[in-house]
Amino acid sequence: MQKMMNEEVQNQLKQIFNDMKNDVTMVLFTQEGECYSCEETKGLLEEVTELSDKIHLELKDINTDLDDVKKYNIEMVPSFVILDSNKEYHGVKFNGIPAGHEINSFIPALLEISGAVNEEIPADFLERIAKIDKPVNIKVFVTLSCPHCPGAVQKAHKLAMLNKNIEGEMIEAQTFMELSNKFNVSGVPKIVINDTLELVGNQPIDQFLAQIESL
Amino acid sequence: MSLNFNFNFTQPSQNKAKLNPEIIHDFLVIGGGPAGFNATLYAKRKGLVTGMIAKRIGGQLLNTSSVDNYLGIKDISGEGLMEQFLDHIHQLEVPILEEVEVTRVEKVNDLFEITVNNQTVFKSKTAMIATGSNPRKLGVEGEQEYSNRGVAYCAICDAPLFANKEVIIAGGGNSAVEAAIDVAKVASKVTVVHRSEFRADQILLDQMMSNPNITVFKQTQILRIVGDVKMTGIEVLDKSSNETRMINADGIFIEIGNIPSSDLFSDLVQLNEQREIVVDSKNMTSVPGLFAAGDVTQVAYKQIIISVADGAKAALAANEYINHHNTSK
Numbered sequence: 001m002q003k004m005m006n007e008e009v010q011n012q013l014k015q016i017f018n019d020m021k022n023d024v025t026m027v028l029f030t031q032e033g034e035c036y037s038c039e040e041t042k043g044l045l046e047e048v049t050e051l052s053d054k055i056h057l058e059l060k061d062i063n064t065d066l067d068d069v070k071k072y073n074i075e076m077v078p079s080f081v082i083l084d085s086n087k088e089y090h091g092v093k094f095n096g097i098p099a100g101h102e103i104n105s106f107i108p109a110l111l112e113i114s115g116a117v118n119e120e121i122p123a124d125f126l127e128r129i130a131k132i133d134k135p136v137n138i139k140v141f142v143t144l145s146c147p148h149c150p151g152a153v154q155k156a157h158k159l160a161m162l163n164k165n166i167e168g169e170m171i172e173a174q175t176f177m178e179l180s181n182k183f184n185v186s187g188v189p190k191i192v193i194n195d196t197l198e199l200v201g202n203q204p205i206d207q208f209l210a211q212i213e214s215l
Numbered sequence: 216m217s218l219n220f221n222f223n224f225t226q227p228s229q230n231k232a233k234l235n236p237e238i239i240h241d242f243l244v245i246g247g248g249p250a251g252f253n254a255t256l257y258a259k260r261k262g263l264v265t266g267m268i269a270k271r272i273g274g275q276l277l278n279t280s281s282v283d284n285y286l287g288i289k290d291i292s293g294e295g296l297m298e299q300f301l302d303h304i305h306q307l308e309v310p311i312l313e314e315v316e317v318t319r320v321e322k323v324n325d326l327f328e329i330t331v332n333n334q335t336v337f338k339s340k341t342a343m344i345a346t347g348s349n350p351r352k353l354g355v356e357g358e359q360e361y362s363n364r365g366v367a368y369c370a371i372c373d374a375p376l377f378a379n380k381e382v383i384i385a386g387g388g389n390s391a392v393e394a395a396i397d398v399a400k401v402a403s404k405v406t407v408v409h410r411s412e413f414r415a416d417q418i419l420l421d422q423m424m425s426n427p428n429i430t431v432f433k434q435t436q437i438l439r440i441v442g443d444v445k446m447t448g449i450e451v452l453d454k455s456s457n458e459t460r461m462i463n464a465d466g467i468f469i470e471i472g473n474i475p476s477s478d479l480f481s482d483l484v485q486l487n488e489q490r491e492i493v494v495d496s497k498n499m500t501s502v503p504g505l506f507a508a509g510d511v512t513q514v515a516y517k518q519i520i521i522s523v524a525d526g527a528k529a530a531l532a533a534n535e536y537i538n539h540h541n542t543s544k
């Protein structure tokens with residue numbers, strides 16, 4: 001297959017991956033037979049793996065690797081999680097290919113899980129995040145042509161990384177049309193918390209927290 | 216599926232200049248759109264201590280699929296243009312505070328105090344408001360109710376959600392016509408509804424009219440948006456026949472222009488009837504030392520190149536103001 005990323009993007013990424021501290025592992029779930037964008041997602045992750053020796057890839061099948069499916073709450077394909085150097089899951093998940101604008105959600109997630117911090121969060125927010133003691137699932141519906149979607153995905157992932165009770169997942173709306181219809185997604189980014197609370201637009205962390213605290 | 220990579224992530228190790236609340240700036244800019252970018256460029260080159268506070272870097276450029284009327288730069292994406300602007304600003308090491316909202320601006324003892332949403336206060340001798348504008352709402356029944364359940368305001372973001380569906384575009388200016396052309400690439404059918412005559416550039420109108428997937432109704436007013444769980448259509452008044460009828464659709468993009476983001480400043484500076492900030496020929500507002508530029512002002516024609524030029528004027532005028540102020544004391 002022809003490479004998805006052109007040389008310019010590859011070189012940019014190589015540069016950026018120099019900042020990675022520890023190893024990370026992406027665990028990708030696909031399935032045999034029909035699977036919209038599974039091949040492309042696998043191709044993309046393989047290409048990214050080639051750009052840094054700190055990035056590793058494991059391939060799983062949603063129908064046969066059931067222990068892993070359970071461990072990472074995998075519900076659809078393609079779907080992948082990013083684990084830290086101890087192969088620990090921090091709730092950072094992508095459903096559908098992170099191409100288009102979503103590359104800007106994907107790359108920061110890799111860097112942050114590797115321990116390269118790019119942005120500080122104010123102390124009062126950290127305190128509020130630490131206090132969250134219920135399981136929280138944050139779904140962020142996106143399209144690949146949406147410039148403000150990565151901002152929302154990054155925040156969901158950031159919250160997940162900062163608190164074990166939180167899981168943040170990107171959902172590419174076109175790939176998962178049925179799920180998008182179920183949640184009436186007609187504008188992105190759409191953020192759904194624990195399948196009940198909804199936010200539309202790239203909201204500040206404060207708004208995420210206010211919703212989570214109201215659970 | 217779009218497999219282009221719109222990559223715009225900056226290296227974490229690149230130490231970007233940070234906005235400092237401890238110092239007194241010469242010229243602080245509120246807003247990170249075309250007007251704000253160019254104002255910091257000019258200010259920095261004049262040697263002013265400057266910086267920018269922006270909720271969303273790029274402003275409306277991020278919602279623009281393609282720009283083909285910026286002199287010297289042929290057909291580029293809005294985001295691509297933003298990256299070129301930003302690259303230029305980064306080279307000059309202008310400190311930028313992003314994803315932060317200004318919540319208050321006050322003039323205290325000849326200094327502007329600009330408070331942001333985490334309560335930090337930045338001080339400056341002069342300041343510029345370049346907060347641009349936001350999409351105007353139709354203001355009809357059902358718009359709020361079906362907002363994000365069919366009613367959408369960002370064509371490039373949300374068009375993929377309407378693949379193989381029927382979509383209405385409301386409006387008759389450039390952004391409506393561009394949206395129609397963009398959405399027609401994925402939707403099964405696009406209907407453009409406009410209450411008067413089109414104001415869009417002829418080159419865009421020609422593209423729209425020659426697209427077999429697009430139907431156009433002029434002199435047609437939208438009365439309300441109807442639906443059940445999601446919107447299912449609109450009721451319109453055909454102004455030529457004075458009859459009302461329904462148009463079925465799964466979604467509607469509202470592209471009827473913008474309203475200035477000036478609410479925050481309504482007690483501070485003079486606004487006109489359209490709630491645009493009133494500025495003089497050097498872009499100064501009714502408050503001495505406080506400037507404004509771009510879409511948020513009464514400037515005629517809201518365009519990128521016009522906002523950019525306005526930003527330059529404001530920065531040069533601020534420089535003059537500071538020099539004058541220093542010598543007169």
Ligand SMILES: Cc1cc2nc3c(=O)[nH]c(=O)nc-3n(C[C@H](O)[C@H](O)[C@H](O)COP(=O)(O)OP(=O)(O)OC[C@H]3O[C@@H](n4cnc5c(N)ncnc54)[C@H](O)[C@@H]3O)c2cc1C
Nearest residue numbers: 246247248249250270271274275317346347509510518519
């Ligand atoms: C769909 C679309 C297509 C367009 N196509 C074209 C085109 O082809 N050619 C053309 O010339 N023009 C086009 N325009 C118009 C053009 O985008 C605008 O004229 C231009 O962006 C205005 O620039 P600005 O800097 O004044 O404001 P904006 O671009 O609106 O930027 C405002 C900035 O202020 C920030 N802000 C607002 N409030 C606050 C706050 N309280 N605190 C901190 N920051 C704040 C925003 O986040 C943003 O960064 C288009 C517009 C749209 C919507």
